[in-house]
Amino acid sequence: MIVVVDGAARGLSERIRNVRAAGDAVLIADPRWSDSQRAGIARRASGTAVPAGTAWATLTSGSSGAARIVLRTAESWEASFDTVADLLDAGPDDILALPSPPAASLTLFSLAHAAAGGPRVRLGVDAAATCLHGTPENLRAVLDRGAPDAMRVALVGGSAVDPALRARAEAAGVRVIAYYGAAELSFVAVDLGDGLRAFPGAELDVRGGEVWVRSAFVASGYLGSDGPLRRAGRWATVGDRAEWDDGRLRLRGRRDGAILSASATVVPEDVEVSLREIPGVRDAVVFGMPRPGVGALVAALVEIDAGAAIDLRAEAGERLAPSHRPRRWFVGEIPRTPSGKPARAEIARQVEDAPWCP
Known part of the structure:
Protein backbone atom coordinates (compact mmCIF):
# COMPACT_ATOMS: atom_id res chain seq x y z
CA MET A 1 0.00 0.00 0.00
CA ILE A 2 0.98 3.65 -0.32
CA VAL A 3 1.37 5.67 2.87
CA VAL A 4 1.14 9.46 2.62
CA VAL A 5 3.90 10.80 4.86
CA ASP A 6 3.87 14.24 6.45
CA GLY A 7 6.45 16.33 4.57
CA ALA A 8 7.43 18.51 7.53
CA ALA A 9 11.22 18.51 7.92
CA ARG A 10 11.42 17.47 11.56
CA GLY A 11 11.56 13.68 11.84
CA LEU A 12 10.98 13.14 8.11
CA SER A 13 13.81 10.62 7.61
CA GLU A 14 12.54 8.53 10.50
CA ARG A 15 8.98 8.57 9.18
CA ILE A 16 10.23 7.40 5.80
CA ARG A 17 12.29 4.60 7.38
CA ASN A 18 9.30 3.38 9.39
CA VAL A 19 7.05 3.18 6.34
CA ARG A 20 9.66 1.37 4.30
CA ALA A 21 10.45 -1.02 7.17
CA ALA A 22 6.77 -2.00 7.18
CA GLY A 23 7.04 -2.86 3.48
CA ASP A 24 4.84 0.01 2.32
CA ALA A 25 5.46 2.64 -0.35
CA VAL A 26 6.18 6.26 0.56
CA LEU A 27 4.42 9.30 -0.91
CA ILE A 28 5.45 12.62 0.65
CA ALA A 29 2.81 15.24 1.36
CA ASP A 30 3.71 18.84 0.63
CA PRO A 31 3.11 20.95 3.78
CA ARG A 32 1.73 23.68 1.50
CA TRP A 33 -1.16 21.50 0.35
CA SER A 34 -4.59 22.51 1.55
CA ASP A 35 -6.54 20.03 3.67
CA SER A 36 -8.70 19.19 0.67
CA GLN A 37 -5.67 18.61 -1.56
CA ARG A 38 -4.09 16.28 0.95
CA ALA A 39 -7.34 14.41 1.46
CA GLY A 40 -7.73 13.98 -2.29
CA ILE A 41 -4.20 12.62 -2.71
CA ALA A 42 -4.71 10.28 0.26
CA ARG A 43 -7.94 8.95 -1.27
CA ARG A 44 -6.19 8.31 -4.58
CA ALA A 45 -3.26 6.63 -2.85
CA SER A 46 -5.34 4.35 -0.65
CA GLY A 47 -8.11 3.55 -3.10
CA THR A 48 -6.08 1.76 -5.78
CA ALA A 49 -4.02 -1.42 -5.52
CA VAL A 50 -0.31 -1.03 -6.25
CA PRO A 51 2.02 -3.57 -7.88
CA ALA A 52 4.14 -5.75 -5.62
CA GLY A 53 7.57 -4.27 -4.98
CA THR A 54 6.44 -0.65 -5.12
CA ALA A 55 8.62 1.38 -2.75
CA TRP A 56 8.15 5.00 -3.79
CA ALA A 57 5.28 7.07 -5.12
CA THR A 58 6.02 10.53 -6.48
CA LEU A 59 3.91 13.23 -8.04
CA THR A 60 4.75 14.56 -11.47
CA SER A 61 5.43 18.28 -11.38
CA GLY A 62 2.07 19.19 -12.86
CA SER A 63 3.86 21.88 -14.87
CA SER A 64 1.58 21.27 -17.86
CA GLY A 65 -1.59 20.20 -16.07
CA ALA A 66 -2.81 17.92 -13.29
CA ALA A 67 -0.15 15.95 -11.42
CA ARG A 68 -0.07 12.15 -11.64
CA ILE A 69 1.20 9.64 -9.10
CA VAL A 70 4.22 7.75 -10.43
CA LEU A 71 5.09 4.36 -8.93
CA ARG A 72 8.59 2.91 -8.78
CA THR A 73 10.53 0.11 -7.14
CA ALA A 74 13.39 0.64 -4.71
CA GLU A 75 15.78 -0.89 -7.26
CA SER A 76 14.86 1.68 -9.94
CA TRP A 77 16.50 4.41 -7.85
CA GLU A 78 19.18 2.30 -6.19
CA ALA A 79 20.61 1.46 -9.63
CA SER A 80 21.82 5.08 -10.00
CA PHE A 81 23.02 5.81 -6.45
CA ASP A 82 26.68 4.93 -7.09
CA THR A 83 26.80 6.99 -10.29
CA VAL A 84 25.28 10.04 -8.58
CA ALA A 85 27.78 9.73 -5.72
CA ASP A 86 30.64 9.53 -8.24
CA LEU A 87 29.40 12.56 -10.18
CA LEU A 88 29.11 14.59 -6.99
CA ASP A 89 32.34 13.13 -5.61
CA ALA A 90 30.39 12.93 -2.37
CA GLY A 91 29.96 10.38 0.39
CA PRO A 92 28.32 9.96 3.80
CA ASP A 93 30.37 12.80 5.29
CA ASP A 94 29.03 15.33 2.81
CA ILE A 95 25.91 17.40 3.40
CA LEU A 96 23.51 17.67 0.46
CA ALA A 97 21.19 20.68 0.47
CA LEU A 98 17.68 20.05 -0.84
CA PRO A 99 15.91 23.38 -1.53
CA SER A 100 12.87 21.82 -3.24
CA PRO A 101 10.11 20.35 -1.04
CA PRO A 102 10.35 16.64 -0.18
CA ALA A 103 7.19 16.06 -2.22
CA ALA A 104 9.32 16.74 -5.35
CA SER A 105 10.69 13.57 -6.92
CA LEU A 106 14.25 14.91 -7.11
CA THR A 107 14.23 15.61 -3.35
CA LEU A 108 12.71 12.24 -2.47
CA PHE A 109 15.37 10.56 -4.61
CA SER A 110 18.11 12.16 -2.50
CA LEU A 111 16.30 11.24 0.73
CA ALA A 112 16.24 7.63 -0.48
CA HIS A 113 19.92 7.85 -1.41
CA ALA A 114 20.81 9.17 2.04
CA ALA A 115 18.93 6.29 3.68
CA ALA A 116 21.09 3.90 1.62
CA GLY A 117 24.38 5.47 2.75
CA GLY A 118 24.65 8.43 0.40
CA PRO A 119 25.37 12.04 1.38
CA ARG A 120 23.56 13.32 4.45
CA VAL A 121 20.70 15.62 3.53
CA ARG A 122 19.35 18.92 4.79
CA LEU A 123 16.00 20.28 3.70
CA GLY A 124 16.83 23.80 2.68
CA VAL A 125 20.30 25.32 2.46
CA ASP A 126 22.64 26.13 5.34
CA ALA A 127 26.28 27.10 5.76
CA ALA A 128 27.43 23.48 6.19
CA ALA A 129 26.14 22.30 2.81
CA THR A 130 28.84 20.91 0.51
CA CYS A 131 26.49 19.87 -2.32
CA LEU A 132 23.09 20.83 -3.70
CA HIS A 133 20.40 18.94 -5.59
CA GLY A 134 17.66 21.12 -7.03
CA THR A 135 16.29 23.04 -9.97
CA PRO A 136 17.91 25.94 -11.86
CA GLU A 137 15.71 28.33 -9.88
CA ASN A 138 16.95 26.76 -6.64
CA LEU A 139 20.56 27.27 -7.73
CA ARG A 140 19.88 30.84 -8.82
CA ALA A 141 18.32 31.63 -5.43
CA VAL A 142 21.35 30.18 -3.60
CA LEU A 143 23.71 32.29 -5.69
CA ASP A 144 21.57 35.40 -5.09
CA ARG A 145 21.97 34.91 -1.33
CA GLY A 146 25.62 33.94 -1.62
CA ALA A 147 26.57 30.28 -1.91
CA PRO A 148 27.88 28.68 1.31
CA ASP A 149 31.69 28.64 1.40
CA ALA A 150 31.63 24.85 1.77
CA MET A 151 29.45 24.28 -1.31
CA ARG A 152 31.46 22.86 -4.21
CA VAL A 153 29.00 21.10 -6.53
CA ALA A 154 25.36 21.31 -7.62
CA LEU A 155 23.30 18.57 -9.27
CA VAL A 156 20.64 20.45 -11.23
CA GLY A 157 17.57 19.06 -13.01
CA GLY A 158 13.94 19.90 -13.68
CA SER A 159 14.66 22.26 -16.58
CA ALA A 160 17.56 23.49 -18.68
CA VAL A 161 20.54 25.24 -17.10
CA ASP A 162 21.43 28.24 -19.23
CA PRO A 163 25.14 28.98 -19.83
CA ALA A 164 25.00 32.24 -17.86
CA LEU A 165 23.76 30.46 -14.73
CA ARG A 166 26.42 27.76 -15.07
CA ALA A 167 29.14 30.39 -15.49
CA ARG A 168 27.87 32.33 -12.49
CA ALA A 169 27.89 29.21 -10.31
CA GLU A 170 31.35 28.19 -11.41
CA ALA A 171 32.65 31.71 -10.74
CA ALA A 172 31.39 31.20 -7.17
CA GLY A 173 33.31 27.92 -6.93
CA VAL A 174 30.29 25.64 -7.49
CA ARG A 175 30.72 22.95 -10.14
CA VAL A 176 27.46 22.31 -12.03
CA ILE A 177 26.25 18.87 -13.08
CA ALA A 178 23.10 19.39 -15.12
CA TYR A 179 20.88 16.51 -16.10
CA TYR A 180 17.78 15.76 -18.11
CA GLY A 181 15.27 13.38 -16.64
CA ALA A 182 11.62 12.92 -15.75
CA ALA A 183 9.69 11.60 -12.77
CA GLU A 184 8.83 8.54 -14.90
CA LEU A 185 12.33 7.99 -16.34
CA SER A 186 14.65 9.29 -13.60
CA PHE A 187 18.09 10.13 -15.01
CA VAL A 188 18.33 10.12 -18.81
CA ALA A 189 21.25 12.37 -19.83
CA VAL A 190 23.93 14.42 -18.09
CA ASP A 191 25.71 17.65 -19.07
CA LEU A 192 29.08 18.36 -17.48
CA GLY A 193 29.47 21.56 -19.47
CA ASP A 194 29.82 20.29 -23.02
CA GLY A 195 26.27 19.13 -23.79
CA LEU A 196 23.96 16.28 -22.89
CA ARG A 197 25.28 12.74 -23.14
CA ALA A 198 23.62 9.52 -22.02
CA PHE A 199 23.59 9.18 -18.26
CA PRO A 200 25.85 6.26 -17.23
CA GLY A 201 23.72 3.12 -17.33
CA ALA A 202 21.23 4.57 -19.83
CA GLU A 203 21.02 3.99 -23.59
CA LEU A 204 19.44 6.70 -25.73
CA ASP A 205 17.75 6.68 -29.11
CA VAL A 206 15.88 9.36 -31.04
CA ARG A 207 12.91 7.90 -32.92
CA GLY A 208 10.59 10.07 -34.95
CA GLY A 209 11.93 13.12 -33.16
CA GLU A 210 11.30 11.69 -29.67
CA VAL A 211 13.96 10.66 -27.18
CA TRP A 212 13.71 7.05 -25.95
CA VAL A 213 15.69 5.54 -23.10
CA ARG A 214 16.56 2.03 -22.01
CA SER A 215 17.75 1.80 -18.41
CA ALA A 216 17.09 0.24 -15.02
CA PHE A 217 15.87 3.62 -13.75
CA VAL A 218 12.42 3.71 -15.39
CA ALA A 219 9.36 3.79 -13.14
CA SER A 220 6.74 1.05 -13.02
CA GLY A 221 3.91 3.28 -14.22
CA TYR A 222 1.09 5.39 -12.82
CA LEU A 223 -1.43 4.88 -10.06
CA GLY A 224 -4.87 4.41 -11.53
CA SER A 225 -4.43 6.68 -14.54
CA ASP A 226 -2.73 6.99 -17.87
CA GLY A 227 0.07 9.39 -18.64
CA PRO A 228 2.74 10.23 -21.19
CA LEU A 229 4.96 7.23 -20.32
CA ARG A 230 5.04 4.81 -23.26
CA ARG A 231 7.01 1.61 -23.71
CA ALA A 232 8.33 -0.45 -26.60
CA GLY A 233 9.90 -3.53 -25.10
CA ARG A 234 12.59 -2.33 -22.69
CA TRP A 235 12.59 1.18 -24.19
CA ALA A 236 10.51 4.02 -22.75
CA THR A 237 9.61 7.63 -23.56
CA VAL A 238 7.49 10.45 -22.14
CA GLY A 239 7.28 12.19 -25.52
CA ASP A 240 10.07 14.72 -25.14
CA ARG A 241 11.29 15.91 -28.54
CA ALA A 242 15.01 15.80 -29.27
CA GLU A 243 17.65 15.55 -31.93
CA TRP A 244 21.31 14.61 -32.10
CA ASP A 245 23.68 17.55 -32.53
CA ASP A 246 27.33 16.59 -33.00
CA GLY A 247 26.95 13.62 -30.69
CA ARG A 248 25.03 15.54 -28.03
CA LEU A 249 21.33 15.29 -27.25
CA ARG A 250 19.48 18.52 -27.95
CA LEU A 251 16.07 18.70 -26.30
CA ARG A 252 13.23 20.46 -28.08
CA GLY A 253 10.40 20.19 -25.57
CA ARG A 254 7.34 17.98 -25.41
CA ARG A 255 5.74 17.05 -28.72
CA ASP A 256 2.43 18.47 -27.48
CA GLY A 257 4.13 21.71 -26.39
Whole structure:
Protein backbone atom coordinates (compact mmCIF):
# COMPACT_ATOMS: atom_id res chain seq x y z
CA MET A 1 0.00 0.00 0.00
CA ILE A 2 0.98 3.65 -0.32
CA VAL A 3 1.37 5.67 2.87
CA VAL A 4 1.14 9.46 2.62
CA VAL A 5 3.90 10.80 4.86
CA ASP A 6 3.87 14.24 6.45
CA GLY A 7 6.45 16.33 4.57
CA ALA A 8 7.43 18.51 7.53
CA ALA A 9 11.22 18.51 7.92
CA ARG A 10 11.42 17.47 11.56
CA GLY A 11 11.56 13.68 11.84
CA LEU A 12 10.98 13.14 8.11
CA SER A 13 13.81 10.62 7.61
CA GLU A 14 12.54 8.53 10.50
CA ARG A 15 8.98 8.57 9.18
CA ILE A 16 10.23 7.40 5.80
CA ARG A 17 12.29 4.60 7.38
CA ASN A 18 9.30 3.38 9.39
CA VAL A 19 7.05 3.18 6.34
CA ARG A 20 9.66 1.37 4.30
CA ALA A 21 10.45 -1.02 7.17
CA ALA A 22 6.77 -2.00 7.18
CA GLY A 23 7.04 -2.86 3.48
CA ASP A 24 4.84 0.01 2.32
CA ALA A 25 5.46 2.64 -0.35
CA VAL A 26 6.18 6.26 0.56
CA LEU A 27 4.42 9.30 -0.91
CA ILE A 28 5.45 12.62 0.65
CA ALA A 29 2.81 15.24 1.36
CA ASP A 30 3.71 18.84 0.63
CA PRO A 31 3.11 20.95 3.78
CA ARG A 32 1.73 23.68 1.50
CA TRP A 33 -1.16 21.50 0.35
CA SER A 34 -4.59 22.51 1.55
CA ASP A 35 -6.54 20.03 3.67
CA SER A 36 -8.70 19.19 0.67
CA GLN A 37 -5.67 18.61 -1.56
CA ARG A 38 -4.09 16.28 0.95
CA ALA A 39 -7.34 14.41 1.46
CA GLY A 40 -7.73 13.98 -2.29
CA ILE A 41 -4.20 12.62 -2.71
CA ALA A 42 -4.71 10.28 0.26
CA ARG A 43 -7.94 8.95 -1.27
CA ARG A 44 -6.19 8.31 -4.58
CA ALA A 45 -3.26 6.63 -2.85
CA SER A 46 -5.34 4.35 -0.65
CA GLY A 47 -8.11 3.55 -3.10
CA THR A 48 -6.08 1.76 -5.78
CA ALA A 49 -4.02 -1.42 -5.52
CA VAL A 50 -0.31 -1.03 -6.25
CA PRO A 51 2.02 -3.57 -7.88
CA ALA A 52 4.14 -5.75 -5.62
CA GLY A 53 7.57 -4.27 -4.98
CA THR A 54 6.44 -0.65 -5.12
CA ALA A 55 8.62 1.38 -2.75
CA TRP A 56 8.15 5.00 -3.79
CA ALA A 57 5.28 7.07 -5.12
CA THR A 58 6.02 10.53 -6.48
CA LEU A 59 3.91 13.23 -8.04
CA THR A 60 4.75 14.56 -11.47
CA SER A 61 5.43 18.28 -11.38
CA GLY A 62 2.07 19.19 -12.86
CA SER A 63 3.86 21.88 -14.87
CA SER A 64 1.58 21.27 -17.86
CA GLY A 65 -1.59 20.20 -16.07
CA ALA A 66 -2.81 17.92 -13.29
CA ALA A 67 -0.15 15.95 -11.42
CA ARG A 68 -0.07 12.15 -11.64
CA ILE A 69 1.20 9.64 -9.10
CA VAL A 70 4.22 7.75 -10.43
CA LEU A 71 5.09 4.36 -8.93
CA ARG A 72 8.59 2.91 -8.78
CA THR A 73 10.53 0.11 -7.14
CA ALA A 74 13.39 0.64 -4.71
CA GLU A 75 15.78 -0.89 -7.26
CA SER A 76 14.86 1.68 -9.94
CA TRP A 77 16.50 4.41 -7.85
CA GLU A 78 19.18 2.30 -6.19
CA ALA A 79 20.61 1.46 -9.63
CA SER A 80 21.82 5.08 -10.00
CA PHE A 81 23.02 5.81 -6.45
CA ASP A 82 26.68 4.93 -7.09
CA THR A 83 26.80 6.99 -10.29
CA VAL A 84 25.28 10.04 -8.58
CA ALA A 85 27.78 9.73 -5.72
CA ASP A 86 30.64 9.53 -8.24
CA LEU A 87 29.40 12.56 -10.18
CA LEU A 88 29.11 14.59 -6.99
CA ASP A 89 32.34 13.13 -5.61
CA ALA A 90 30.39 12.93 -2.37
CA GLY A 91 29.96 10.38 0.39
CA PRO A 92 28.32 9.96 3.80
CA ASP A 93 30.37 12.80 5.29
CA ASP A 94 29.03 15.33 2.81
CA ILE A 95 25.91 17.40 3.40
CA LEU A 96 23.51 17.67 0.46
CA ALA A 97 21.19 20.68 0.47
CA LEU A 98 17.68 20.05 -0.84
CA PRO A 99 15.91 23.38 -1.53
CA SER A 100 12.87 21.82 -3.24
CA PRO A 101 10.11 20.35 -1.04
CA PRO A 102 10.35 16.64 -0.18
CA ALA A 103 7.19 16.06 -2.22
CA ALA A 104 9.32 16.74 -5.35
CA SER A 105 10.69 13.57 -6.92
CA LEU A 106 14.25 14.91 -7.11
CA THR A 107 14.23 15.61 -3.35
CA LEU A 108 12.71 12.24 -2.47
CA PHE A 109 15.37 10.56 -4.61
CA SER A 110 18.11 12.16 -2.50
CA LEU A 111 16.30 11.24 0.73
CA ALA A 112 16.24 7.63 -0.48
CA HIS A 113 19.92 7.85 -1.41
CA ALA A 114 20.81 9.17 2.04
CA ALA A 115 18.93 6.29 3.68
CA ALA A 116 21.09 3.90 1.62
CA GLY A 117 24.38 5.47 2.75
CA GLY A 118 24.65 8.43 0.40
CA PRO A 119 25.37 12.04 1.38
CA ARG A 120 23.56 13.32 4.45
CA VAL A 121 20.70 15.62 3.53
CA ARG A 122 19.35 18.92 4.79
CA LEU A 123 16.00 20.28 3.70
CA GLY A 124 16.83 23.80 2.68
CA VAL A 125 20.30 25.32 2.46
CA ASP A 126 22.64 26.13 5.34
CA ALA A 127 26.28 27.10 5.76
CA ALA A 128 27.43 23.48 6.19
CA ALA A 129 26.14 22.30 2.81
CA THR A 130 28.84 20.91 0.51
CA CYS A 131 26.49 19.87 -2.32
CA LEU A 132 23.09 20.83 -3.70
CA HIS A 133 20.40 18.94 -5.59
CA GLY A 134 17.66 21.12 -7.03
CA THR A 135 16.29 23.04 -9.97
CA PRO A 136 17.91 25.94 -11.86
CA GLU A 137 15.71 28.33 -9.88
CA ASN A 138 16.95 26.76 -6.64
CA LEU A 139 20.56 27.27 -7.73
CA ARG A 140 19.88 30.84 -8.82
CA ALA A 141 18.32 31.63 -5.43
CA VAL A 142 21.35 30.18 -3.60
CA LEU A 143 23.71 32.29 -5.69
CA ASP A 144 21.57 35.40 -5.09
CA ARG A 145 21.97 34.91 -1.33
CA GLY A 146 25.62 33.94 -1.62
CA ALA A 147 26.57 30.28 -1.91
CA PRO A 148 27.88 28.68 1.31
CA ASP A 149 31.69 28.64 1.40
CA ALA A 150 31.63 24.85 1.77
CA MET A 151 29.45 24.28 -1.31
CA ARG A 152 31.46 22.86 -4.21
CA VAL A 153 29.00 21.10 -6.53
CA ALA A 154 25.36 21.31 -7.62
CA LEU A 155 23.30 18.57 -9.27
CA VAL A 156 20.64 20.45 -11.23
CA GLY A 157 17.57 19.06 -13.01
CA GLY A 158 13.94 19.90 -13.68
CA SER A 159 14.66 22.26 -16.58
CA ALA A 160 17.56 23.49 -18.68
CA VAL A 161 20.54 25.24 -17.10
CA ASP A 162 21.43 28.24 -19.23
CA PRO A 163 25.14 28.98 -19.83
CA ALA A 164 25.00 32.24 -17.86
CA LEU A 165 23.76 30.46 -14.73
CA ARG A 166 26.42 27.76 -15.07
CA ALA A 167 29.14 30.39 -15.49
CA ARG A 168 27.87 32.33 -12.49
CA ALA A 169 27.89 29.21 -10.31
CA GLU A 170 31.35 28.19 -11.41
CA ALA A 171 32.65 31.71 -10.74
CA ALA A 172 31.39 31.20 -7.17
CA GLY A 173 33.31 27.92 -6.93
CA VAL A 174 30.29 25.64 -7.49
CA ARG A 175 30.72 22.95 -10.14
CA VAL A 176 27.46 22.31 -12.03
CA ILE A 177 26.25 18.87 -13.08
CA ALA A 178 23.10 19.39 -15.12
CA TYR A 179 20.88 16.51 -16.10
CA TYR A 180 17.78 15.76 -18.11
CA GLY A 181 15.27 13.38 -16.64
CA ALA A 182 11.62 12.92 -15.75
CA ALA A 183 9.69 11.60 -12.77
CA GLU A 184 8.83 8.54 -14.90
CA LEU A 185 12.33 7.99 -16.34
CA SER A 186 14.65 9.29 -13.60
CA PHE A 187 18.09 10.13 -15.01
CA VAL A 188 18.33 10.12 -18.81
CA ALA A 189 21.25 12.37 -19.83
CA VAL A 190 23.93 14.42 -18.09
CA ASP A 191 25.71 17.65 -19.07
CA LEU A 192 29.08 18.36 -17.48
CA GLY A 193 29.47 21.56 -19.47
CA ASP A 194 29.82 20.29 -23.02
CA GLY A 195 26.27 19.13 -23.79
CA LEU A 196 23.96 16.28 -22.89
CA ARG A 197 25.28 12.74 -23.14
CA ALA A 198 23.62 9.52 -22.02
CA PHE A 199 23.59 9.18 -18.26
CA PRO A 200 25.85 6.26 -17.23
CA GLY A 201 23.72 3.12 -17.33
CA ALA A 202 21.23 4.57 -19.83
CA GLU A 203 21.02 3.99 -23.59
CA LEU A 204 19.44 6.70 -25.73
CA ASP A 205 17.75 6.68 -29.11
CA VAL A 206 15.88 9.36 -31.04
CA ARG A 207 12.91 7.90 -32.92
CA GLY A 208 10.59 10.07 -34.95
CA GLY A 209 11.93 13.12 -33.16
CA GLU A 210 11.30 11.69 -29.67
CA VAL A 211 13.96 10.66 -27.18
CA TRP A 212 13.71 7.05 -25.95
CA VAL A 213 15.69 5.54 -23.10
CA ARG A 214 16.56 2.03 -22.01
CA SER A 215 17.75 1.80 -18.41
CA ALA A 216 17.09 0.24 -15.02
CA PHE A 217 15.87 3.62 -13.75
CA VAL A 218 12.42 3.71 -15.39
CA ALA A 219 9.36 3.79 -13.14
CA SER A 220 6.74 1.05 -13.02
CA GLY A 221 3.91 3.28 -14.22
CA TYR A 222 1.09 5.39 -12.82
CA LEU A 223 -1.43 4.88 -10.06
CA GLY A 224 -4.87 4.41 -11.53
CA SER A 225 -4.43 6.68 -14.54
CA ASP A 226 -2.73 6.99 -17.87
CA GLY A 227 0.07 9.39 -18.64
CA PRO A 228 2.74 10.23 -21.19
CA LEU A 229 4.96 7.23 -20.32
CA ARG A 230 5.04 4.81 -23.26
CA ARG A 231 7.01 1.61 -23.71
CA ALA A 232 8.33 -0.45 -26.60
CA GLY A 233 9.90 -3.53 -25.10
CA ARG A 234 12.59 -2.33 -22.69
CA TRP A 235 12.59 1.18 -24.19
CA ALA A 236 10.51 4.02 -22.75
CA THR A 237 9.61 7.63 -23.56
CA VAL A 238 7.49 10.45 -22.14
CA GLY A 239 7.28 12.19 -25.52
CA ASP A 240 10.07 14.72 -25.14
CA ARG A 241 11.29 15.91 -28.54
CA ALA A 242 15.01 15.80 -29.27
CA GLU A 243 17.65 15.55 -31.93
CA TRP A 244 21.31 14.61 -32.10
CA ASP A 245 23.68 17.55 -32.53
CA ASP A 246 27.33 16.59 -33.00
CA GLY A 247 26.95 13.62 -30.69
CA ARG A 248 25.03 15.54 -28.03
CA LEU A 249 21.33 15.29 -27.25
CA ARG A 250 19.48 18.52 -27.95
CA LEU A 251 16.07 18.70 -26.30
CA ARG A 252 13.23 20.46 -28.08
CA GLY A 253 10.40 20.19 -25.57
CA ARG A 254 7.34 17.98 -25.41
CA ARG A 255 5.74 17.05 -28.72
CA ASP A 256 2.43 18.47 -27.48
CA GLY A 257 4.13 21.71 -26.39
CA ALA A 258 5.08 23.05 -29.82
CA ILE A 259 3.35 26.28 -30.87
CA LEU A 260 1.76 26.26 -34.32
CA SER A 261 1.76 29.92 -35.33
CA ALA A 262 0.62 30.71 -38.87
CA SER A 263 2.94 28.60 -41.06
CA ALA A 264 5.67 28.12 -38.42
CA THR A 265 6.22 25.50 -35.75
CA VAL A 266 7.84 27.18 -32.74
CA VAL A 267 9.53 25.17 -29.99
CA PRO A 268 9.13 27.20 -26.76
CA GLU A 269 12.43 25.98 -25.30
CA ASP A 270 14.36 27.32 -28.30
CA VAL A 271 12.91 30.81 -27.80
CA GLU A 272 13.43 30.67 -24.04
CA VAL A 273 17.15 30.00 -24.48
CA SER A 274 17.48 33.16 -26.58
CA LEU A 275 15.44 35.30 -24.19
CA ARG A 276 17.54 34.22 -21.20
CA GLU A 277 20.61 35.55 -23.03
CA ILE A 278 19.23 39.10 -22.84
CA PRO A 279 21.10 41.04 -20.11
CA GLY A 280 18.76 41.67 -17.20
CA VAL A 281 16.40 38.77 -17.96
CA ARG A 282 16.27 36.44 -14.98
CA ASP A 283 14.03 33.80 -16.57
CA ALA A 284 11.48 33.43 -19.35
CA VAL A 285 8.64 31.10 -20.26
CA VAL A 286 7.26 30.96 -23.80
CA PHE A 287 3.80 29.61 -24.65
CA GLY A 288 1.06 29.84 -27.23
CA MET A 289 -2.08 31.95 -26.98
CA PRO A 290 -4.75 30.41 -29.27
CA ARG A 291 -6.07 32.82 -31.88
CA PRO A 292 -8.42 32.10 -34.81
CA GLY A 293 -6.80 32.14 -38.20
CA VAL A 294 -3.17 31.80 -37.05
CA GLY A 295 -3.40 28.89 -34.62
CA ALA A 296 -1.61 30.63 -31.76
CA LEU A 297 0.38 33.74 -31.01
CA VAL A 298 3.84 33.25 -29.53
CA ALA A 299 3.80 34.82 -26.06
CA ALA A 300 6.39 35.20 -23.30
CA LEU A 301 6.27 35.83 -19.56
CA VAL A 302 9.59 37.34 -18.51
CA GLU A 303 11.12 37.84 -15.08
CA ILE A 304 13.44 40.84 -15.06
CA ASP A 305 16.19 41.64 -12.57
CA ALA A 306 15.37 44.52 -10.24
CA GLY A 307 16.32 47.85 -11.77
CA ALA A 308 16.91 46.48 -15.27
CA ALA A 309 15.57 48.54 -18.18
CA ILE A 310 15.14 46.36 -21.27
CA ASP A 311 13.56 46.84 -24.67
CA LEU A 312 12.40 43.25 -24.98
CA ARG A 313 11.08 43.55 -28.52
CA ALA A 314 14.32 45.07 -29.80
CA GLU A 315 16.46 42.51 -28.01
CA ALA A 316 14.32 39.63 -29.30
CA GLY A 317 14.53 41.07 -32.80
CA GLU A 318 18.32 40.79 -32.63
CA ARG A 319 18.20 37.15 -31.58
CA LEU A 320 15.15 35.50 -33.11
CA ALA A 321 13.66 34.89 -36.54
CA PRO A 322 10.43 36.84 -37.14
CA SER A 323 8.28 33.72 -36.80
CA HIS A 324 9.77 33.01 -33.36
CA ARG A 325 9.54 36.49 -31.84
CA PRO A 326 6.89 36.78 -29.12
CA ARG A 327 3.91 38.87 -30.17
CA ARG A 328 2.60 39.20 -26.61
CA TRP A 329 4.91 40.12 -23.74
CA PHE A 330 4.11 39.85 -20.04
CA VAL A 331 6.50 40.92 -17.30
CA GLY A 332 6.25 39.60 -13.77
CA GLU A 333 6.99 36.70 -11.46
CA ILE A 334 6.76 33.27 -13.06
CA PRO A 335 4.37 30.91 -11.20
CA ARG A 336 6.17 27.71 -10.27
CA THR A 337 5.37 24.18 -9.20
CA PRO A 338 6.41 23.03 -5.71
CA SER A 339 9.71 21.76 -7.13
CA GLY A 340 10.52 25.10 -8.75
CA LYS A 341 9.65 24.37 -12.37
CA PRO A 342 7.61 26.94 -14.31
CA ALA A 343 3.92 26.06 -14.00
CA ARG A 344 3.10 26.37 -17.68
CA ALA A 345 -0.59 25.55 -17.45
CA GLU A 346 -1.05 28.12 -14.68
CA ILE A 347 0.90 30.74 -16.64
CA ALA A 348 -1.32 30.31 -19.70
CA ARG A 349 -4.42 30.60 -17.50
CA GLN A 350 -3.23 33.72 -15.67
CA VAL A 351 -2.21 35.74 -18.69
CA GLU A 352 -5.18 35.05 -20.94
CA ASP A 353 -7.03 38.14 -19.68
CA ALA A 354 -4.02 40.00 -18.26
CA PRO A 355 -2.72 43.25 -19.77
CA TRP A 356 0.27 42.73 -22.01
CA CYS A 357 3.23 45.02 -22.71
CA PRO A 358 2.77 46.94 -25.99
